[in-house]
Amino acid sequence: MTDIRPITDAELPDWTRALNTGFLRPPTVTDQALADRRTTIADSRTSGAFDAGRCVATFRSFAQELTAVGGAPVPADAISNVAVSATHRRRGLLTRLISDDLTAAKDRGDVVATLIAAEYRIYGRYGFGPATTMTEWTIDVPRAGLDPRRSGPEDGGRIDLADAEEVRKAGPELHERLRLAQPGAVSRDEHWWAADTGLLRPGGNPWTEPFYAVYRSADGTVEGLVSYAADETWSAAKQPRNTASVNWLLAVTPAAERALWRYLCSIDWITQVKTGWRAPDDLVPLLLPDPRAASISTQADWLWVRILDVVQALQARTYDAEGSLVLEVVDPAGLAGGRFLLDATPDGASCTPTTRSADLTLGVAELATLWLGDESAGRLAALGRLREERAGAARGADALLRTSGRPWCPDMF
Known part of the structure; x- marks a missing residue:
């Protein structure tokens, strides 16, 4: 044994x-x-x-x-x-x-369990469902159509290069600001920042310090940070063909996000920018005069969630619409199953066990897929992954659960 x-x-x-x-x-x-x-x-x-x-x-x-x-x-x-x-x-x-x-x-x-799945087919049987998606773009800089004469942000802010020590000081607070505004984001502890800036090497790999750049607004507030690396590739005609690969980019305002992407696309010799893992509705393609210059190189499921407490999970989030929904949640592991009444309004929500007839029957993995607002109950119904017990219930669930902005998890863990 x-x-x-x-x-x-x-x-x-x-x-x-x-x-x-x-x-x-x-x-x-x-x-x-x-x-x-x-x-x-x-x-x-x-x-x-x-x-x-x-x-x-x-x-x-x-x-x-x-x-x-x-x-x-x-x-x-x-x-x-x-x-x-x-x-x-x-x-x-x-x-x-x-x-x-x-x-x-x-x-x-x-309330939940989380993971990043290396393989898709493993974790559904344990009640996990894919709850966020990530996209990576490759930007063809010469084709993007950005004005090469721009020397910096036009909003009164500025971009400066930074070192690892500055990132360890400014990064945690900036990340917290982003995390609390971004559904699907997860916390980072001091070990994350130590490992990402070379103080720790948990895998035993050699450390090569990346480049860091910081965006400050006109009043000096740090509103964006980026970590990136660059290669040294030149053509046979001695023309630069260098790629900047983004490790991560944090921005808490659209101005910071615009400024950092334009900075990356303006670095001398850089003809290609790999964006790293971004939200699927990220601003980056439409920031370019020619959005087709940003081609998708990776798009896949990312953060998986397992609901452990249905009541607390549904009460923790907000709702833009008002409505009620009775969910029959099936959990073979016996951790979070049952029948629950969700009463939601923009001012708050309650979720309680109920004996009322169910509107929808779904597995705990499907509930996790819907919880952060990215998936459609109508799509899951069409796929046979949930069952409507009342006609139109899936459409009603979408009106309550779906969000205007897509959830995103910036982290691998």
Whole structure:
């Protein structure tokens, strides 16, 4: 019988080796990598599956906040570092690991669980549904039609280069401003900023400092930050063909967002900009005089959500319309199922268990897909993934649940 348990510090090297192997990384584990990983998992729930004393599966979760529609932070159980060795597949190890974790999260009072799915087909069977989408564009700078004579923002703001220390000071507060205004965004702790600016290297990888630029409004307030790298590619005719690759870009005002993208497209020698993971309704293509210069290079599901408390999840978010909806939520794991009455208004909402006849019957994964407002109940009904118990109920659900702006999670975890 494979033993599943929280790991000890002495088992961390074996656990890390199993994690690296599962993600097809070199299995070598250095002392520096272990030291950095110890700091990042200090407050986490880190477990492993062991067979004859060898780690054959890894699992980690940690405390997180997820922003609901309307800006309320919701306590979440963030799941990461999931790997099962190829020698031990189809033995139920992930099921045991994730079931234990979700039960503990429910007992703690977490409202949802979150993850970024490496593979699409795994997590639906545990009640997770894809709740946000990400898009990456590649911008052909010469074709974009931007005026090369522009020297900077025209709104009285300014852009300056920054270093890692400045980013560690200004970044957390800026990110919090963005997070509390962006449904689907998640919290970042001090370890995130340390790892992203080179103080920590949890994977043991060499550190190459990126370029950082900061946008300040006319009154000096930091309203945007970008981290990016650039290659050194030249044509045979000695013409620059360099690409700027954005690691992340944070902007809390449209002016900051416009200024940072125009800055990236104005750097000497840069003929192509890769935007990194952005919201699917990001401003960037339409900021360009020729939006066709921005072609989609990646578009896929991103943040997956698992509802653990239906009442708290539906009461945490806001609603632009007024209406009532009775949902029959099916959860084979027994964590969040039941029949619930949602009474919503723009001033607030209540959600209570009810014996009234259901308007819609849907799985807990489908509820998660609808919760952040990106998916359509009508589409799910057409796909056979939810059932209308009352004619027109899916259309009514869309009027309540869908949002004008699409949810977005800027982070990988």
